[in-house]
Amino acid sequence: GEDVEQSLFLSVREGDSSVINCTYTDSSSTYLYWYKQEPGAGLQLLTYIFSNMDMKQDQRLTVLLNKKDKHLSLRIADTQTGDSAIYFCADSSDSSYKLIFGSGTRLLVRP
Amino acid sequence: GAVVSQHPSWVICKSGTSVKIECRSLDFQATTMFWYRQFPKQSLMLMATSNEGSKATYEQGVEKDKFLINHASLTLSTLTVTSAHPEDSSFYICSAQEEGMSTDTQYFGPGTRLTVL
Numbered sequence: 001g002e003d004v005e006q007s008l009f010l011s012v013r014e015g016d017s018s019v020i021n022c023t024y025t026d027s028s029s030t031y032l033y034w035y036k037q038e039p040g041a042g043l044q045l046l047t048y049i050f051s052n053m054d055m056k057q058d059q060r061l062t063v064l065l066n067k068k069d070k071h072l073s074l075r076i077a078d079t080q081t082g083d084s085a086i087y088f089c090a091d092s093s094d095s096s097y098k099l100i101f102g103s104g105t106r107l108l109v110r111p
Numbered sequence: 112g113a114v115v116s117q118h119p120s121w122v123i124c125k126s127g128t129s130v131k132i133e134c135r136s137l138d139f140q141a142t143t144m145f146w147y148r149q150f151p152k153q154s155l156m157l158m159a160t161s162n163e164g165s166k167a168t169y170e171q172g173v174e175k176d177k178f179l180i181n182h183a184s185l186t187l188s189t190l191t192v193t194s195a196h197p198e199d200s201s202f203y204i205c206s207a208q209e210e211g212m213s214t215d216t217q218y219f220g221p222g223t224r225l226t227v228l
Contacts, residue, residue: 031214042117042204043155043219088154092215097143097208099217103154 002026004091006102013110018076020105022089025070032065033090033099034074043088046074076107084109114138115207117220124195125228131191132223134205140185141207145217146178149202161188185210195227 003025012018024032029051035043049056049063049072056063062075072089086106090099114137124130134144142163147155159169159180167180177199179191188207192199202224206217 031216033216035219040222040224042115042221043206045113045216045218048214048216097215098145098157098160099215101154 002091002100004089004100004102006087006089006105008103009106009108011108011110012079014079014081016079018074018079018083018107018109020074020076020087020089020107022072022074022102023070024072024089024091024100026091026100027070029091031092032063032072033092034061034063035088035090037086037088037104039085046087079107079109081109081111083107113209113216113218115205115218115220117203117205117223119223120221121224121226123226123228126196127194129191129193130195130225131189132203132205132225134188134190134207134220136186136207136209136218139207140210141188142185142210143208144182144188145206145208146180146188146190147204147206149204149222151202155204158190192225195225197227200225200227 006022033048034046037043060077064073086104088104089102116135118133144161146158149155158173159167161167161180161182163182169175182188204222206219
């Protein structure tokens with residue numbers, strides 16, 4: 001079946017850039033998403049990218065998509081302590097309305 | 112825009128009782144809503160897909176008689192955990208897709224933490 005994988009943990013210093021990586025297996029992906037989850041809360045949609053795009057920038061967030069390698073990344077510029085959270089990438093298939101989530105990457109921002 | 116609420120935000124119940132969780136899309140109409148459960152430090156597990164006016168589609172391994180889903184209107188879906196047991200304790204999150212949108216974007220509720228004693 002379809003699978004989405006992420007590294008489990010990332011620690012960065014405040015002010016540095018963070019890069020969270022994700023790989024997926026579904027060849028028919030239409031949209032790929034990044035969500036943020038703070039402790040005890042639901043998921044907040046950060047951004048998404050259409051599968052025919054290579055890059056999308058939204059303020060401090062930059063999404064890069066390498067469709068050939070099925071690799072997605074989220075770069076957070078000037079990372080702040082408030083960015084500490086779990087980040088999930090998710091893949092939507094053309095054949096289904098479902099989202100397939102990665103395991104989540106816990107981002108810790110050190111002062 | 113695209114706000115989804117859940118009620119209650121947390122609930123504690125005795126084993127054997129039933130608990131109902133509501134999921135509402137506040138400022139849009141949602142033909143499709145999803146119910147997930149999340150165990151500590153784990154990802155979201157899709158339980159079922161709920162379409163307005165029709166029966167929910169359950170994922171493999173999810174007992175439909177135990178987790179009753181009703182999607183009676185374009186803004187409300189409910190999940191009832193029947194005869195709850197301690198192993199049902201979890202964080203339940205719903206999401207909703209806006210009707211007529213070209214993307215599959217799901218907007219998530221804040222979650223409901225269920226503790227079964």
